[in-house]
Amino acid sequence: MEFKSVLFYIFSAVTVLAALRVITARNPVHAVLFLVLAFFNVAGLWMLLQAEFLSLVLIMVYVGAVMVLFLFVVMMLDINIERVRQGFWKNLPIGALVGGLMVAEMALVLSGRYFSPANLPPHNLPADYSNTKELARVLYTEYAYPFEIASVILLVAIIAAVMLTLRRRKDNKAMHSADQIAVKAADRMRLVKMTPEVELPSAGKGEQP
Amino acid sequence: MEATVLNLLASVLGPLWAPLWNLVKPVWPLLWTLAKIVLIMAPLLLSVAYLTFWERKIIGWMQVRIGPNRVGPWGLLQPIADGMKLFFKEVLFPTAADKKLFVLGPIMAIAPALALWAVIPFSPGWVLANVDAGVLYLLALSSVGVYGIIISGWASNSKYPFFGAMRASAQMISYEISMGLALITVLMVSSSLNLSDIVMAQDKGRGAGMGLGFLSWNWLPLLPMFAVYLISGVAETNRAPFDVVEGESEIVAGHMVEYSGMAFAMFFLAEYANMILISAMTSIFFLGGWLSPVGFIPDGFHWMAAKMAAILFFFLWIRATFPRYRYDQLMRLGWKVFVPLTLVWILVIGVWMMSPLSIWK
Numbered sequence: 001m002e003f004k005s006v007l008f009y010i011f012s013a014v015t016v017l018a019a020l021r022v023i024t025a026r027n028p029v030h031a032v033l034f035l036v037l038a039f040f041n042v043a044g045l046w047m048l049l050q051a052e053f054l055s056l057v058l059i060m061v062y063v064g065a066v067m068v069l070f071l072f073v074v075m076m077l078d079i080n081i082e083r084v085r086q087g088f089w090k091n092l093p094i095g096a097l098v099g100g101l102m103v104a105e106m107a108l109v110l111s112g113r114y115f116s117p118a119n120l121p122p123h124n125l126p127a128d129y130s131n132t133k134e135l136a137r138v139l140y141t142e143y144a145y146p147f148e149i150a151s152v153i154l155l156v157a158i159i160a161a162v163m164l165t166l167r168r169r170k171d172n173k174a175m176h177s178a179d180q181i182a183v184k185a186a187d188r189m190r191l192v193k194m195t196p197e198v199e200l201p202s203a204g205k206g207e208q209p
Numbered sequence: 210m211e212a213t214v215l216n217l218l219a220s221v222l223g224p225l226w227a228p229l230w231n232l233v234k235p236v237w238p239l240l241w242t243l244a245k246i247v248l249i250m251a252p253l254l255l256s257v258a259y260l261t262f263w264e265r266k267i268i269g270w271m272q273v274r275i276g277p278n279r280v281g282p283w284g285l286l287q288p289i290a291d292g293m294k295l296f297f298k299e300v301l302f303p304t305a306a307d308k309k310l311f312v313l314g315p316i317m318a319i320a321p322a323l324a325l326w327a328v329i330p331f332s333p334g335w336v337l338a339n340v341d342a343g344v345l346y347l348l349a350l351s352s353v354g355v356y357g358i359i360i361s362g363w364a365s366n367s368k369y370p371f372f373g374a375m376r377a378s379a380q381m382i383s384y385e386i387s388m389g390l391a392l393i394t395v396l397m398v399s400s401s402l403n404l405s406d407i408v409m410a411q412d413k414g415r416g417a418g419m420g421l422g423f424l425s426w427n428w429l430p431l432l433p434m435f436a437v438y439l440i441s442g443v444a445e446t447n448r449a450p451f452d453v454v455e456g457e458s459e460i461v462a463g464h465m466v467e468y469s470g471m472a473f474a475m476f477f478l479a480e481y482a483n484m485i486l487i488s489a490m491t492s493i494f495f496l497g498g499w500l501s502p503v504g505f506i507p508d509g510f511h512w513m514a515a516k517m518a519a520i521l522f523f524f525l526w527i528r529a530t531f532p533r534y535r536y537d538q539l540m541r542l543g544w545k546v547f548v549p550l551t552l553v554w555i556l557v558i559g560v561w562m563m564s565p566l567s568i569w570k
Contacts, residue, residue, distance in 0.1 A: 027307075029310075029363060030310075033310075033360070036356070052340075052341070052342045052345070053342060053345065056342055056345040056346055056348070056349040057345070057349070059349040059350070059352070059353065060345070060348050060349040060352050063349075063352070063353055064348075064349065064352025064353060064355075064382075064385065065352065065382055065385070068355055068356070068359065068378050068381075068382055069378070069382070071359055071363075071378070072359075072375065072378050072379075075359075075363050075371070075374070075375075130341050131342075132341070132342060132345070132402060174537065175537070177538060177541060
């Protein structure tokens with residue numbers, strides 16, 4: 001067996017096992033970490049397909065950013081695992097139906113003419129082939145408009161999500177750095193000139209209670 | 210280099226070489242790669258050890274103290290003594306900790322810090338893996354480094370480590386963005402993702418033509434990005450003044466509170482290896498890597514080492530100089546200053562490159 005095939009089987013086996021553990025792990029943090037492991041192995045699979053850009057961007061975006069935020073949220077939650085598991089059997093038929101539908105759809109797409117071996121790019125790419133350059137060339141020439149529209153839609157979605165969830169608290173005590181820097185000593189402290197008040201030692205009758 | 214080593218081995222071993230070579234030949238690429246890994250790792254770990262010593266000495270001098278001077282001549286054996294002490298200490302596991310993840314935390318911290326060195330070129334051809342997507346590899350693996358802190362913070366099952374993990378995940382994601390965006394300008398002007406090519410692209414230009422190579426390096430035309438990159442690098446490695454992740458005065462030592470012995474040392478190794486890595490990356494991207502600043506002195510690894518040492522000194526210098534950032538100020542700097550600045554500067558560089566005034570043609 002070729003070394004590449006060995007690597008392929010290792011990567012895919014670990015991907016499948018990790019993905020299984022994502023849904024069977026009892027602790028949600030462990031599940032997220034197994035998802036990270038699955039992502040790493042998928043990145044390895046993409047690397048085997050000489051798609052180094054996609055592979056490394058998968059690690060950078062999903063492992064490096066998205067899953068970190070997932071972990072951030074999951075760690076904050078105090079999840080009662082027993083309650084999550086309630087109603088497993090009741091919901092199983094619906095879940096199985098949705099899962100089956102997805103598998104069927106994927107099978108339809110992947111068995112289609114578009115993915116037939118005759119339509120796939122040549123297996124042995126030239127030595128100076130750069131996945132990054134090829135992707136960029138297509139993305140910024142042929143698909144320039146769809147690409148730009150997609151990015152604008154994403155930007156709108158980001159801003160909309162921020163605006164929808166932004167609640168300004170009335171008692172917000174956040175400080176503005178610019179205001180803080182602009183402060184002068186006179187704003188904070190007032191020096192008052194006054195004549196000295198010295199209490200004269202009184203003979204006997206003072207203000208003593 | 211490979212041929213030289215083979216010739217040397219052949220001449221040293223003499224008649225024994227031929228049968229030995231027949232035995233070794235099938236696994237030679239593996240052996241050769243392993244040898245190169247050792248050649249990178251051994252000096253790196255030694256540098257880490259002596260960087261801690263140098264840090265203590267320099268900060269000592271800056272604060273008019275002497276610094277470590279007891280172990281060995283001028284205290285030179287101090288890092289060895291520290292290492293031995295940490296090595297022989299027991300690694301304690303808190304009762305309520307998640308044992309497996311508690312062990313995984315330090316590993317996830319140190320593994321990316323070491324793996325990143327695979328694509329760093331030290332001199333023409335002196336690189337473990339001269340890959341086309343070197344910059345992407347660096348960005349991808351350096352973004353994985355935060356897992357060490359998050360996992361260890363959560364697995365400790367204790368309050369301060371958890372705060373440290375929360376702070377780390379927010380801080381490192383924020384500064385990764387400005388770092389990546391600053392790098393985009395470098396990629397634009399050198400039109401390559403290969404680190405060796407990025408260095409060689411800085412060897413061209415008007416300054417290099419006049420024998421004043423340092424004027425052609427990226428730091429000058431991309432000056433704001435150089436500053437952004439360096440400062441983000443300090444924040445990314447969680448060093449002072451951005452070390453709110455550890456924040457001794459607030460959360461003791463953040464994610465490292467529950468660790469002892471070698472597990473604790475792993476975090477230190479990772480932090481210092483990351484510092485050296487950031488200095489190597491800055492010298493490659495902005496300071497011309499191994500290129501000589503002036504034409505009449507030859508290029509070479511010594512220049513790269515000198516530049517890295519200068520940037521490492523900068524790291525230590527600001528630690529002794531600046532007070533720690535407040536957390537909201539730190540977030541403001543990342544999101545409201547660096548990200549808009551880098552975005553505008555990408556546009557500026559793009560327009561500059563397309564205009565007749567472009568210096569990169």
